[in-house]
Amino acid sequence: MNAASDQARKRAAFLRAELERHNYRYYALDDPEASDAEYDGMLRELEKIESSYPHLRTADSPTQRVGEKPLRQFGTVVHSVPMLSLLNAFSESELAAFNRRISDSGCAGNIEYSAEPKFDGLAVSLRYENGEFVRGATRGDGASGEDVTGNLRTVRAIPLRLRNGAPSIFEIRGEVLMFRAEFEALNERQRVNGEKEFVNPRNAAAGSLRQLDPRVTAVRPLRFFAYGLGEVVGSELPESHSAVLDWLAELGMPVSVERAVVQGLDGALRFYRSMDSRRARLAFDIDGVVFKVNSLARQQELGFVARAPRFAIAYKFAAEEANTIITAIDIQVGRTGTLTPVARLEPVFVGGVTVTNATLHNEDEIRRKDLWAGDTVIVRRAGDVIPEVVGVAKAGPRKPADQFVMPSECPICKSAVIRLDGEAAARCSGGLFCVAQRKQALLHFASRRAMDIEGLGEKIVDQLVDRKLADSPADIYQLRVKEIALLDRLGDKSAQNLIDSINASRGRPLSRFIFALGIPGIGEEAAKVLARHFHSLDSLLLADWSAIAEEKKSNQRANASRKRRGEIAAPQILEGIGPELMASLEKFLALAQNREIIHALAESTKPEEVIAGTATVLAGKTFVLTGTLPNMARDQAKEMIESLGARVSSSVSSKTDFVLAGDLSGGKLETARALGVRIIDESGFMELIGKIRGGT
DNA sequence: GATCCTCGAGTTCC
DNA sequence: CTCGAGGATC
Numbered sequence: 099m100n101a102a103s104d105q106a107r108k109r110a111a112f113l114r115a116e117l118e119r120h121n122y123r124y125y126a127l128d129d130p131e132a133s134d135a136e137y138d139g140m141l142r143e144l145e146k147i148e149s150s151y152p153h154l155r156t157a158d159s160p161t162q163r164v165g166e167k168p169l170r171q172f173g174t175v176v177h178s179v180p181m182l183s184l185l186n187a188f189s190e191s192e193l194a195a196f197n198r199r200i201s202d203s204g205c206a207g208n209i210e211y212s213a214e215p216k217f218d219g220l221a222v223s224l225r226y227e228n229g230e231f232v233r234g235a236t237r238g239d240g241a242s243g244e245d246v247t248g249n250l251r252t253v254r255a256i257p258l259r260l261r262n263g264a265p266s267i268f269e270i271r272g273e274v275l276m277f278r279a280e281f282e283a284l285n286e287r288q289r290v291n292g293e294k295e296f297v298n299p300r301n302a303a304a305g306s307l308r309q310l311d312p313r314v315t316a317v318r319p320l321r322f323f324a325y326g327l328g329e330v331v332g333s334e335l336p337e338s339h340s341a342v343l344d345w346l347a348e349l350g351m352p353v354s355v356e357r358a359v360v361q362g363l364d365g366a367l368r369f370y371r372s373m374d375s376r377r378a379r380l381a382f383d384i385d386g387v388v389f390k391v392n393s394l395a396r397q398q399e400l401g402f403v404a405r406a407p408r409f410a411i412a413y414k415f416a417a418e419e420a421n422t423i424i425t426a427i428d429i430q431v432g433r434t435g436t437l438t439p440v441a442r443l444e445p446v447f448v449g450g451v452t453v454t455n456a457t458l459h460n461e462d463e464i465r466r467k468d469l470w471a472g473d474t475v476i477v478r479r480a481g482d483v484i485p486e487v488v489g490v491a492k493a494g495p496r497k498p499a500d501q502f503v504m505p506s507e508c509p510i511c512k513s514a515v516i517r518l519d520g521e522a523a524a525r526c527s528g529g530l531f532c533v534a535q536r537k538q539a540l541l542h543f544a545s546r547r548a549m550d551i552e553g554l555g556e557k558i559v560d561q562l563v564d565r566k567l568a569d570s571p572a573d574i575y576q577l578r579v580k581e582i583a584l585l586d587r588l589g590d591k592s593a594q595n596l597i598d599s600i601n602a603s604r605g606r607p608l609s610r611f612i613f614a615l616g617i618p619g620i621g622e623e624a625a626k627v628l629a630r631h632f633h634s635l636d637s638l639l640l641a642d643w644s645a646i647a648e649e650k651k652s653n654q655r656a657n658a659s660r661k662r663r664g665e666i667a668a669p670q671i672l673e674g675i676g677p678e679l680m681a682s683l684e685k686f687l688a689l690a691q692n693r694e695i696i697h698a699l700a701e702s703t704k705p706e707e708v709i710a711g712t713a714t715v716l717a718g719k720t721f722v723l724t725g726t727l728p729n730m731a732r733d734q735a736k737e738m739i740e741s742l743g744a745r746v747s748s749s750v751s752s753k754t755d756f757v758l759a760g761d762l763s764g765g766k767l768e769t770a771r772a773l774g775v776r777i778i779d780e781s782g783f784m785e786l787i788g789k790i791r792g793g794t
Numbered sequence: 795g796a797t798c799c800t801c802g803a804g805t806t807c808c
Numbered sequence: 809c810t811c812g813a814g815g816a817t818c
Contacts, residue, residue, distance in 0.1 A: 457805055621802045676815045
């Protein structure tokens with residue numbers, strides 16, 4: 099090796115070490131030593147050396163952070179140790195309950211917790227082999243995520259090489275996020291370049307990390323903080339979680355300086371309050387704090403529930419509230435003619451998004467909260483998603499016209515508005531005469547759970563109805579490519595796609611067809627019951643409702659006496675369909691207009707009739723689903739359960755046999771725990787059905 | 795007649 | 809997700 103090359107090698111090694119040291123000071127210690135210009139100077143010098151002596155270029159060189167070639171799509175990484183989710187607490191009493199559960203499991207005195215802020219970013223896993231960063235992945239469903247190594251390589255807060263003493267295999271779990279100030283600056287650049295701005299730092303971080311082109315990620319100001327470990331080979335673990343964090347910091351990982359060790363519930367509450375009050379002054383968004391039992395030995399004893407550790411909890415901050423002005427209270431007309439008042443709001447940024455509309459449910463609700471147009475109101479995002487008007491912060495001018503009055507005629511079709519005694523909702527009496535109801539009926543017909551016609555959304559339905567191309571669902575099947583292609587923003591290609599999906603919807607199961615008709619009170623469940631009972635559309639149309647009502651009554655009486663004698667009850671006729679729903683069916687099916695539509699639809703769609711015969715492996719069991727399952731869609735799970743003869747219900751009660759949980763928190767789980775209902779996760783479910791199938 | 799359980803309907807934003 | 813109302817049950 100010649101002298102020049104040897105010198106270059108030394109210089110390159112020096113520059114690399116210096117650059118990583120500056121990254122460390124900047125991102126991990128928040129104590130920069132070099133100026134940006136000095137840093138850039140060193141980086142350019144290193145690039146020059148590496149281009150003159152390509153063999154000196156190493157994978158962990160800071161020059162490799164600029165971003166590789168764009169990918170077609172991300173690969174999948176199976177996490178060697180699953181990335182779990184956390185139990186949540188939303189109130190002091192829930193946190194106290196968590197603390198009590200830990201004490202009750204045999205822990206005398208105050209429990210020591212490691213406390214950290216809960217970053218509002220994206221969880222990722224970083225894998226280091228012999229100290230070198232080799233792979234990074236998103237959390238995904240916890241079991242496997244997307245391979246975003248190329249993107250994470252560009253994040254300067256993530257060391258490409260750990261300091262000496264790193265275990266041979268070392269997986270670090272942490273959060274990728276964006277600082278608020280850097281997010282603002284990014285948005286400013288986006289604005290200047292005429293590109294789309296991001297709503298909040300979280301979305302910006304998520305969007306940047308999921309870029310297929312790492313060169314884009316490279317110019318986004320992403321940060322990283324570590325908070326835990328995955329797979330570790332080649333080293334003993336420290337005794338406590340706080341020691342793990344200290345260890346990560348020593349190895350050069352950014353770890354939040356806000357971390358602390360607290361004693362017992364009181365200490366935890368103090369930490370929570372202090373973070374809550376300092377929240378606005380932090381450089382980044384947090385949505386709560388996380389407490390973990392500090393002793394790793396105790397953690398191991400406590401183990402896991404479903405997919406969350408029992409030793410940790412996220413105590414979330416109360417939903418953020420904001421004040422804004424109601425500019426107007428409008429009326430929306432639903433599928434069944436329900437008139438729903440909606441508050442139009444002066445756009446306000448709350449809970450991470452800009453809110454402009456909020457439902458006010460009904461007239462009584464408006465009276466109860468005493469809302470007038472022009473009032474300044476408090477808005478929050480209830481249950482994390484749906485905007486809710488909490489109440490009046492300051493009354494507006496309140497001119498007589500500002501008070502909400504439910505109109506006496508439908509704002510769309512001018513038909514009379516009727517509010518039945520004891521009902522909360524006011525309804526337009528126009529039926530299919532009302533354009534709004536016709537449009538909603540079409541949308542419902544095409545919706546995913548009904549006939550599932552992809553591409554037939556609001557925009558298209560509006561135009562089809564306004565241009566008199568379709569009045570009822572039956573007309574959809576008569577549409578021609580030529581007609582659709584004339585609609586705004588639709589060419590021949592999209593028109594053909596729409597026709598294809600309309601054709602694909604022919605022959606759907608009878609239950610979907612019945613549901614799609616949109617008979618008041620007949621939802622998915624009732625539609626299934628009807629399909630199973632009548633088997634065909636013809637027999638449903640011929641049904642003699644008063645006879646069925648009679649038969650049902652006598653069946654119920656017979657069952658009651660069987661029960662008294664301790665016998666097993668016979669299956670109930672049309673279970674869940676009582677007098678009201680029968681009346682609704684009778685009325686709907688008697689209308690000549692509806693019958694015409696149904697006959698025309700039956701002609702073009704030929705719904706698949708139901709052949710009797712049911713599986714019974716899980717007969718009589720009731721399941722409730724909650725959260726997202728790692729490997730199957732909710733609907734899939736539901737179908738599977740039903741095909742095995744069990745029922746899927748939407749809320750947990752003492753009659754529930756199993757709660758199949760994907761996530762680890764939420765009302766359904768709380769109820770299930772309180773009632774002692776068995777909670778299983780996806781793998782538990784697979785085991786269960788395997789066992790039952792195998793055992794019978 | 796009361797109570798518990800379930801389902802249906804409406805809803806927001808990206 | 810939440811509310812309200814219908815249905816089942818005692």
